[in-house]
Amino acid sequence: MLHKSTGGGGQRRLVAIPPDLDGYNGQQLKGVSGNGKYTLYIAPLQEEIDKTPLPPEAKEFENMxxxxxxxxxxxxxxxxxxxxxxxxxxxxxxxxxxxxxxxxxxxxxxxxxxxxxxxxxxxxxxxxxxxxxxxxxxxxxxxRSMYPENNVPTEAVHSFQSSVDVLNWIQCQVEEGSTFYLCVSRSDIFKRGMQQWQRQKKSSPKSRLKVSFIGEVGIDSGALSKEFLTEMLAEIERTLFVGNADKKGKIPLYCLNSLDQNYFRSAGEIIAASLAQGGPLPNFLREWCFRYLCSGDSDAIQVSSSDVTDAELSQLILKINTATEENINDLSDDIVSCGYTGKVSVEKKDLIIRAIVLHSSVRVIPMLDQLRKGLQLYGLLSVLNQHPELGLPLFVPGDDDDRVDAAFIMEKWQPVFSEKGSLKYTREVNIMNFFQDFLQETEDREQADQSDADNNGTTQELTVGRIMQWITGQAHKPNLPSEMNEFIISVHFYHDCDTRHTICFPTVSACTRTITFPVAHLTTFDEFKYIMEIAMSHGQSFDRV
Structure with a gap:
């Protein structure tokens, strides 16, 4: 490689850059080019290039x-x-x-x-x-993706046998040759994220998502986009959907302002992008909502009183069930406002409740229709229409709790220990024990506080998923088996910390899924817990390159 210094009216000669023993590396090129100020040139060393086709079993074809x-x-x-x-x-x-x-x-x-x-x-x-x-x-x-968003041929997806096949297919539809770039702020990420997503007109959301956070120097090589998708899906679920205590999924919030601002369509596109680009699964929908997204047929909606998630309507159904002939007329105004036009009496309880259930469901159809438009991204909606049962686990919560727990992180961590038997090794093992205790204590506290979170609508600030998101950029388990096998959390230990200062925090590299512990400042579990909690609460930004 050659480089050319600036200045000289463009007349300065090119200077060869001598490679290291292992060839060129990023740090060397960064220094030689003056942090990108100088122009680099590549001169091929081959005079003649062998054009003989490689055999099918060649190593170059392994991942193609x-x-x-x-x-x-x-x-x-x-x-x-x-x-x-x-x-x-x-x-x-x-x-x-x-x-x-x-x-x-x-x-x-x-x-x-x-x-x-x-x-x-x-x-x-x-x-x-x-x-x-x-x-x-x-x-x-x-x-490359050859099919328009609404015209995916049946032949391309007829052989799907599982949800993994759907995920593998949709990931292949991402246009790798271009990027969909967003620059967002962490404050009010839902509103700012929606605005920037809708405003980006220079490229399609079918392209590879690249994200930067305002005020942070992190460069997105996968971790930042996954963190953005993780945060946005959590905010979409919290802001645009409402559920009840049965934990069987949520339905769209009846909010005309969100409908008017096309939030549900953007939410559908973000959900499709999350499935295609390694984000979390949107498995928070009620089953009847998912069935409608697949078919678009309102006549096929099958709902019961348990599917009513609106607090006021649920309370109205409860009052009707306990009403008598003397006081049921007191509920007439509320009943009529739900679209019931028959006689209000105890004998008509079933018909009245059925009208309320239909009112609760039918009024959110415009929100679901707008969501369907967003799910047309990558041709996902056509796939769901052909394989609704395969898409069901991706959108509807199941019986198994598949959230990240302490056991998952401990299964995936790979500590890099010093020589066995040395003093450094002993200290490193103690820190890993502290880390294990910290994860398990957080998990126990998370389970104990779950009932309170369900009652008051708040969530615990520190969870095991949040800890993994801090380290890797994602709070969910990888969705594909191939990604699961490659998902490793590297744990390193720093022994040369200057002990003249009183506190030192762990450092993480989310792109490489690496955490480094300062050994000198983590001698007891109380110190470990105190330092980790401060680091988690004040160190969410990507400030290292």
Whole structure:
């Protein structure tokens, strides 16, 4: 690599940058370029470049998308599939030219008829193309999202068998070639996030999300966008949806102001982006709401009195159930306002309650319709329409509590210890014991305070999920098995801290999921707990690069 110093009227000569033993690295290039002030140039060292195609089993193809050949059904990387199709056709010609018909049927490759020679099926999208263009089509099919948001072909998703297949598919629809950039403030993140999301017109939310927080120097390599999605989905659930004590999901809040500001549509887009880009699952919807999102058919809505989440309407149903002929007329105004036009009497209790239940559900249909428009992002709505049962676990809470707990963090941490038996090793083990006790104590307190949170609508400030979000940028478990296997929290220990100061805090790198503990200041559990609580409450920003 070469660099050119500034100044000199552009006449200064290029200077070669000598590489280190392991080649170039970011710190070296940052220093040589004067923090980006100088221009760097790359000069290729090869005079002749080998253009021989790599074999299918080459290491370079390991992580690239593959598809089966429509003829021999073997898997090949998409980059070399056209070359293989051509050679595969030549093998077919050899088989068809055999004089012995029995020998022809013993050939391992299928024989193409005259009709099949004219058209062929793409092994990726399963569409039929003319034989003259199938090679060029198959070479780039699947490398990018080809389908409009509302026109996802059934063939592309017909083979889905699980929710993981849905998540894998939607993640492939993200347009990696461009970015959807947001700069938001942590204060009032719901309102500011919605405004910036709607205002961004230069790129599509189908692109890779990149986020920066005002006043913070952190560069988004995945952690900042996940933290934004984590915070936004929590605020969307808290602000735009309402539930009751049964914990079976929530329905949209009847708020015309939010509807008028298109908040529900933006919420749908953010939910789709969260599913596609590694954010938390939006599993807080009531089942009937999810069913309506899939079909858009209001006639198919099936609700009961338990689905009424509005506090006033729930109280009205309770009063009607306990009313008598003498006092039921006192509730007439409230009953009529819910759309009931029949006779108000004890004999009509069931009809009255049914009217209230329908009123509670039907009045939020415009909010759900707007949410459906947002879910059209990435073609998600079409997938949910075809596979509602596979999408159900992604949107509706299940019986299992899948929140992050102390056991999950302890399963995923990987401490980097000093030599076993040394004094440093002993201190590091003590800190890991403190960390374990801190996580478990937080979990116990979180469970004890859960009932109070349900009653007064508040949540505990410090939770195990919050601790993991502070370290990694996300408060949820990875949604895909591949992401779960790669999810590791590295724990390091810093022994060279200057003990002349009285306190020192742990440092975290959310992008690499790393936490470093200052050993000298964490000698007891009380010190560990005190320092961690202060760090958690005042160290949420990304201030390290």
């Amino acid at each position: 998308p593959k598809a089966p050949c429509s003829t021999c059904r073997k898997m090949f990387p998409l980059q070399i599939l056209p070359v293989h199709i051509k050679s595969c056709k030549e093998n077919i010609d050899l088989c068809t030219s055999s004089e012995n018909e029995n020998d022809m049927w013993e050939c391992t490759l299928p024989v193409c008829s005259e009709k099949q020679e004219e058209t062929a099926e793409c092994p990726v999208c399963r569409k039929t193309f003319d034989i003259d263009v199938i090679e060029s089509h198959a070479s780039d099919c699947g490398l």
